Amino acid sequence: MKLLNYTTSYFAAILLVLLGIWAVIFYLEMLDEIYDSLDDGLDNQKMLVINRAKSDPEIIQRLNFEDGSYTIRPISNKLAMNFRDSYRDTLMYMQNEKDYEPVRLLETVFKKDDEFYKLKIITSMVEEDDLIEDLLFSLVLLYVGLILSIVLLNNLILKKIWNPFYGLLQQLKNFRLEKDQEINTVSSNIEEFNLLNTRIEQMLEKSVSSYNSQKQFIENAAHELQTPLAISINKLELLVENEDLNDQQIELVASVLNNLEGLTRMNNSLLLLSKIENQQFPDEREVIINDLIKELKRDYEDLAAHKSMEINIESTSVLKHTMNRGLAKILLSNLLKNAIVHGQKESAIEILISENSFSISNSSNQASLDSDKIFSRFQKNSGSKNSNGIGLAIAQTIAKKYNLQLKYFYSDKHNFQLNFPK
Amino acid sequence: MKILIIEDELDMLQNMKDFLEKENFVVETADSVYEAQNKIGVYSYDCILLDINLKDGSGFSLLEDLKKNNIEDGVIIVSARNSLDDKLEGLNLGADDYLAKPFHMSELNARVKAVLRRRQFKGNNKITIGNLSIDLDEHEVSIDEKPLNLNRKEFEILLFFTSNQNRLVNKSALAEHVWGDHIDQADSFEFIYSQIKNLRKKLKAADADIEIKAVYGIGYKLVER
Numbered sequence: 001m002k003l004l005n006y007t008t009s010y011f012a013a014i015l016l017v018l019l020g021i022w023a024v025i026f027y028l029e030m031l032d033e034i035y036d037s038l039d040d041g042l043d044n045q046k047m048l049v050i051n052r053a054k055s056d057p058e059i060i061q062r063l064n065f066e067d068g069s070y071t072i073r074p075i076s077n078k079l080a081m082n083f084r085d086s087y088r089d090t091l092m093y094m095q096n097e098k099d100y101e102p103v104r105l106l107e108t109v110f111k112k113d114d115e116f117y118k119l120k121i122i123t124s125m126v127e128e129d130d131l132i133e134d135l136l137f138s139l140v141l142l143y144v145g146l147i148l149s150i151v152l153l154n155n156l157i158l159k160k161i162w163n164p165f166y167g168l169l170q171q172l173k174n175f176r177l178e179k180d181q182e183i184n185t186v187s188s189n190i191e192e193f194n195l196l197n198t199r200i201e202q203m204l205e206k207s208v209s210s211y212n213s214q215k216q217f218i219e220n221a222a223h224e225l226q227t228p229l230a231i232s233i234n235k236l237e238l239l240v241e242n243e244d245l246n247d248q249q250i251e252l253v254a255s256v257l258n259n260l261e262g263l264t265r266m267n268n269s270l271l272l273l274s275k276i277e278n279q280q281f282p283d284e285r286e287v288i289i290n291d292l293i294k295e296l297k298r299d300y301e302d303l304a305a306h307k308s309m310e311i312n313i314e315s316t317s318v319l320k321h322t323m324n325r326g327l328a329k330i331l332l333s334n335l336l337k338n339a340i341v342h343g344q345k346e347s348a349i350e351i352l353i354s355e356n357s358f359s360i361s362n363s364s365n366q367a368s369l370d371s372d373k374i375f376s377r378f379q380k381n382s383g384s385k386n387s388n389g390i391g392l393a394i395a396q397t398i399a400k401k402y403n404l405q406l407k408y409f410y411s412d413k414h415n416f417q418l419n420f421p422k
Numbered sequence: 423m424k425i426l427i428i429e430d431e432l433d434m435l436q437n438m439k440d441f442l443e444k445e446n447f448v449v450e451t452a453d454s455v456y457e458a459q460n461k462i463g464v465y466s467y468d469c470i471l472l473d474i475n476l477k478d479g480s481g482f483s484l485l486e487d488l489k490k491n492n493i494e495d496g497v498i499i500v501s502a503r504n505s506l507d508d509k510l511e512g513l514n515l516g517a518d519d520y521l522a523k524p525f526h527m528s529e530l531n532a533r534v535k536a537v538l539r540r541r542q543f544k545g546n547n548k549i550t551i552g553n554l555s556i557d558l559d560e561h562e563v564s565i566d567e568k569p570l571n572l573n574r575k576e577f578e579i580l581l582f583f584t585s586n587q588n589r590l591v592n593k594s595a596l597a598e599h600v601w602g603d604h605i606d607q608a609d610s611f612e613f614i615y616s617q618i619k620n621l622r623k624k625l626k627a628a629d630a631d632i633e634i635k636a637v638y639g640i641g642y643k644l645v646e647r
Contacts, residue, residue, distance in 0.1 A: 226523060227431055227523065227524070229524060230434065231434055233524065234437040235437060237527050238437065240590055240637075241590050250639065254640040
């Protein structure tokens with residue numbers, strides 16, 4: 001959840017509770033006030049009616065409400081003595097609403113010419129359900145209004161305040177150590193943000209410099225190793241031509257030679273990796289993947305035939321991408337080589353080219369591989385002693401360089417898929 | 423045949439010298455541009471092996487001088503800088519071939535011989551060993567005048583061996599020469615073995631005077647019977 005929405009959701013919850021409590025208190029207070037003023041009105045009317053009854057005997061026998069709002073009927077003295085004024089709510093049939101509606105009723109007793117009369121006065125009341133409904137409606141309106149203004153405020157003010165933070169975040173999101181980018185921080189007058197900026201700058205500077213020196217080290221080391229390796233191999237080749245050597249000695253030399261050659265291959269691979277990472281392959285042009293893979297198929301046919309494997313290419317569309325041709329070749333040939341070397345004898349390698357993806361699959365008696373580790377350097381899976389475990393790391397490095405997505409997945413077969421950007 | 427090696431890595435220089443001398447070439451060496459200029463000015467060579475990074479200058483300038491002075495020596499650039507730019511520049515300046523370090527001696531041998539052949543037997547480009555004859559222009563092999571049917575890879579293997587006759591050819595040198603870099607990490611030994619086996623069978627069936635011998639653990643050797 002985004003920071004802005006997060007605070008808004010908290011506000012929304014708090015407001016809901018606050019407004020709820022406020023609404024209950026407000027409702028009760030208002031109702032109390034209404035009753036108070038209704039009862040005052042009834043009191044006043046009581047006085048008027050009693051006064052009028054004293055002068056106008058006609059109303060003394062008014063048993064029903066009819067068009068008026070009161071009734072008067074005589075009661076016994078005994079009852080009258082114990083009577084106290086009472087206000088209460090009751091229901092009465094209303095002609096206009098054609099329904100029973102709540103009314104406020106005042107019952108009182110007065111004395112005229114030594115006779116006691118009971119007086120009932122009514123006045124129409126607020127309809128509580130209507131009141132609640134109205135109140136609720138206004139409350140919802142208020143709530144929505146408040147939330148809207150909070151969202152608006154958040155977006156206008158908070159966004160402005162958090163702007164340096166989001167700017168930094170965006171840059172960090174796109175930051176890639178190997179791409180030699182810079183992070184431009186915006187200075188702000190908020191202390192925390194400035195601290196964050198300087199810390200991030202320092203950390204990045206440190207990572208970039210150690211990354212570069214590591215890269216440089218690998219390249220230099222690999223470069224420096226090349227000549228002594230070549231010299232050693234050549235000297236051994238000369239030595240082994242010596243007629244005086246017996247079989248056992250030749251075997252020893254052969255083993256040293258094999259190891260040195262393995263070292264040379266690994267060294268070449270490391271050198272290649274450094275070169276790719278150091279952007280030493282500038283010459284980029286459009287490469288047609290379909291044609292390239294056909295060419296590679298021819299190069300590897302002997303090797304595949306040796307394992308009685310078949311390479312099937314199926315393309316549904318022409319796939320092109322702008323990249324260095326040499327690197328494209330290395331990328332695809334590493335995938336193809338991987339499929340041949342690790343594939344099962346007498347099986348088929350299926351290559352599928354669609355509009356924006358290239359996939360290659362091979363069957364093998366090995367179970368699914370760990371897709372997280374498979375592209376790391378020196379990750380060996382099979383016992384193949386001539387594989388140094390760098391081939392897929394190189395493929396991944398090339399793929400990343402050209403924003404291609406190289407994925408591994410297992411579904412009966414081992415699949416490597418290259419997704420090209422649309 | 424006279425060969426000049428210009429190289430400032432002395433161990434490397436010695437290796438090349440030792441190897442080529444076994445092929446009965448007359449080998450001279452220079453370890454700087456200055457020394458090389460002196461030698462080139464005085465003698466003529468059939469082939470010059472030229473390193474690009476020399477301590478007192480670039481091999482490219484030496485190459486330019488050669489061409490300016492119309493010196494027709496064959497030149498193979500031998501450089502640690504395995505980059506396409508170097509290769510293109512060298513070939514544009516008139517070098518005959520480019521060999522990236524590190525390399526196998528048998529590869530160097532094959533390249534040197536190819537350059538020498540191209541320069542000396544213009545038109546009539548044939549290798550003969552006993553009853554075996556290889557026509558390099560037509561890519562045809564015959565034994566006792568009868569054509570021997572080889573596929574492209576087998577032809578290249580045989581040619582590589584004939585360039586390194588009686589020399590020990592390392593398996594990986596052979597693999598790199600014939601299949602390029604592709605094969606390097608595949609389980610190549612078994613693969614090469616089966617290719618050689620086929621070639622041997624064909625040679626034997628045609629009763630060739632040559633034989634490809636296996637040297638345990640290292641590679642093969644082509645010898646005349």
